[in-house]
Amino acid sequence: MTATLSGRSPASAPTPASPASQPGRAARRRAATTPTAMLALLATLVVLSLAWGAFGGWVASVHSSAASDMLAVDEPLSLDARQLYESVADADVTITAALLASPRPPLAPLQRYQHDIATAAADLARIRAGAGGGNQSLNAALAALAGGLPAYAGYVADARAQYSLGYPLTGGSFLQVASEEAHLVLLPAAKTVFTQQNAALTAASGQATGLPTVIAALVLALVTGFTLYWTQRWLARRTNRVLNVGLALASVLLVGSAVWLAAGFLAARSDLDRGIGQGLRPAETLAQASIGVQQIRGDAVLNVISRSGNASFSDDFLATSKLIGPGTGTLLTTAATAQAPGGQAAARIKAAEQEATAWYAANAGVYRLGVAANYAAERNMVIGTGAGSSAAGYTALESDITQAIAADQATFRSAASAGASALSPLEPVVIVASLLMALGCAWGLSRRLTEYPLPGRLGKG
Numbered sequence: 057m058t059a060t061l062s063g064r065s066p067a068s069a070p071t072p073a074s075p076a077s078q079p080g081r082a083a084r085r086r087a088a089t090t091p092t093a094m095l096a097l098l099a100t101l102v103v104l105s106l107a108w109g110a111f112g113g114w115v116a117s118v119h120s121s122a123a124s125d126m127l128a129v130d131e132p133l134s135l136d137a138r139q140l141y142e143s144v145a146d147a148d149v150t151i152t153a154a155l156l157a158s159p160r161p162p163l164a165p166l167q168r169y170q171h172d173i174a175t176a177a178a179d180l181a182r183i184r185a186g187a188g189g190g191n192q193s194l195n196a197a198l199a200a201l202a203g204g205l206p207a208y209a210g211y212v213a214d215a216r217a218q219y220s221l222g223y224p225l226t227g228g229s230f231l232q233v234a235s236e237e238a239h240l241v242l243l244p245a246a247k248t249v250f251t252q253q254n255a256a257l258t259a260a261s262g263q264a265t266g267l268p269t270v271i272a273a274l275v276l277a278l279v280t281g282f283t284l285y286w287t288q289r290w291l292a293r294r295t296n297r298v299l300n301v302g303l304a305l306a307s308v309l310l311v312g313s314a315v316w317l318a319a320g321f322l323a324a325r326s327d328l329d330r331g332i333g334q335g336l337r338p339a340e341t342l343a344q345a346s347i348g349v350q351q352i353r354g355d356a357v358l359n360v361i362s363r364s365g366n367a368s369f370s371d372d373f374l375a376t377s378k379l380i381g382p383g384t385g386t387l388l389t390t391a392a393t394a395q396a397p398g399g400q401a402a403a404r405i406k407a408a409e410q411e412a413t414a415w416y417a418a419n420a421g422v423y424r425l426g427v428a429a430n431y432a433a434e435r436n437m438v439i440g441t442g443a444g445s446s447a448a449g450y451t452a453l454e455s456d457i458t459q460a461i462a463a464d465q466a467t468f469r470s471a472a473s474a475g476a477s478a479l480s481p482l483e484p485v486v487i488v489a490s491l492l493m494a495l496g497c498a499w500g501l502s503r504r505l506t507e508y509p510l511p512g513r514l515g516k517g
Contacts, residue, residue: 090294094501097287101497104280105306108273109490112317115273116482119321122264123328123476127469130257131336133186135465137253138343140179140201141246144208145350147172148238151212152357153439153447155231159219173209180205183249197248204241208234235358243354247347254340261332264475265325270317277314284310284497295504302500306493313489317482324478331471338394338401339464345387346457348380349412353450356422360431360438370423377416382409391460401463408456415449422446 151169154161180201187194211234218230284307291300352373359369381388388409395402418437425434438446 091505093290094505097290098498098501098505101280101283101287101303101306101501102494104276104283105310105490105493105497108276108280108310108313108493109487111276112273112313112486112490113483115269116317116321116479116486118269119264119266119324120476120479120483122260123324123472123479126257126260126264127472127476129186130253130260131465131468131472133183134250134253134257134340136179136182137246137250138346138461140176140183141243141250141347142350143172143176143179144205144238144242144246145347145354147176148208148235149350149353149357152231152235152361155215155219156357156360156435156439159222169212173205176201177205183253187253191252193248194252197245197252200241200245201249204237204245208237208242211237229361232358232361235354235361239354239358243351250343250347257336257340261328261336264479265328265332270321274314274318277310277317281307281310281314287501291504295507297504300500300504302496302498302503304500306496306500309489309493309496313486316485320478320482324475327471327475327478331468331475334394334396335464335466335468335471338391339461339468341387341391341394342405342457342461342464345380345391346454346461348376348387349450349454349457352376352419353446356419356438356446359423359426360435370426373419373423377412377419380412382412388412391464395464396467399463399467401460401467404456404460404463408453408460411449411453411456414444415446415453418444418446418449 147169150165150172154165154169180198184198184202187198211230215230215234223229284303288300288303288307291303292298355369355372378386380386381390383389388405392402392405392409395405422434422437425431425437436445441447
């Protein structure tokens with residue numbers, strides 16, 4: 057009766073699926089999805105491997121290039137900038153003192169003056185060739201030096217001709233004009249160049265030792281490592297194989313290259329930090345002290361020529377001497393505290409601190425003689441070479457500072473060379489490892505893929 061009312065026979069009613077057939081369907085469904093998942097994982101791992109090589113290699117390249125540029129470009133340009141200032145300052149003091157001593161100065165100071173001018177011109181040419189064109193302040197200073205050096209040399213030549221004819225080297229003379237050109241144009245421009253080159257050197261040192269990009273690279277390595285680990289666990293569950301040689305090899309390469317990058321960078325950073333802290337920074341501080349010493353010496357010589365009775369030179373001397381030191385927070389003391397104990401630089405700075413105090417006393421006496429209008433005694437005190445004179449104290453002090461700077465520069469170059477050497481092999485190691493990782497991932501997963509029929513053939517037969 058039921059069959060007649062429904063219009064269907066009992067044989068046409070749907071038959072419930074057999075419990076025994078459900079595991080078979082699940083197995084076929086899994087067999088259909090596993091190759092697709094493997095292909096997705098293969099693409100992901102290859103991309104991550106290549107990304108690790110590209111980004112990790114770029115990070116290594118940036119740090120290695122910054123360390124090499126700091127050693128081969130920025131530090132030499134900073135040295136050229138300091139020598140440029142020293143050459144201009146020494147040229148002015150040398151020729152002025154020589155002409156104040158005699159209308160026909162001996163050959164030695166004239167040769168020294170000419171050597172200073174030639175050295176300044178050569179340093180200027182190297183800085184202009186190596187400096188970038190985007191810094192307007194630096195470009196303006198370099199232009200002022202390029203035009204000012206020939207003008208200064210011309211004023212000196214006029215002063216020598218004027219003095220040989222019997223004209224006095226007092227206020228309004230060509231010698232005063234030349235010295236003012238040095239103090240008002242050349243030396244401020246040279247100091248700007250020195251400051252700008254030091255800033256570039258500091259930026260390069262920060263780039264060589266910076267942590268953010270290295271940390272980002274290691275984070276990428278962790279992400280890649282986690283993906284490799286998860287993939288191997290997934291394969292072990294799906295294929296009942298504990299070890300996948302290709303993925304295991306890729307994991308070993310990742311760990312090795314990441315550890316190499318981290319260890320190499322940390323070793324390089326340690327060397328670079330030591331070179332910067334115990335060499336570069338104290339050398340820069342001493343260079344600033346040297347500039348201050350030359351400024352005091354040049355002002356004293358110019359004051360002898362001008363005979364103006366102006367107190368500005370004396371005030372500048374007091375302010376600059378307090379900046380140079382010795383004393384807490386001064387340039388000499390700051391440089392001394394950064395030195396490695398027992399080093400050559402530390403000994404030279406200690407001697408410079410003692411000489412500076414005696415030299416300041418001599419300069420104070422120079423200005424007292426100027427106030428008293430005792431110009432002959434002031435002149436002898438400034439250009440004389442006897443014990444206790446301003447010239448003798450300047451020579452001893454500047455010699456010790458120069459030797460300390462040279463020792464600090466040697467410390468920096470030694471440590472920076474070691475740091476640059478530690479960074480140089482990192483880029484090829486990371487890149488080669490990443491390429492082998494990509495090949496290992498492709499090989500390891502493709503072997504598993506060959507165990508499954510192609511997706512278009514699933515379910516046939």
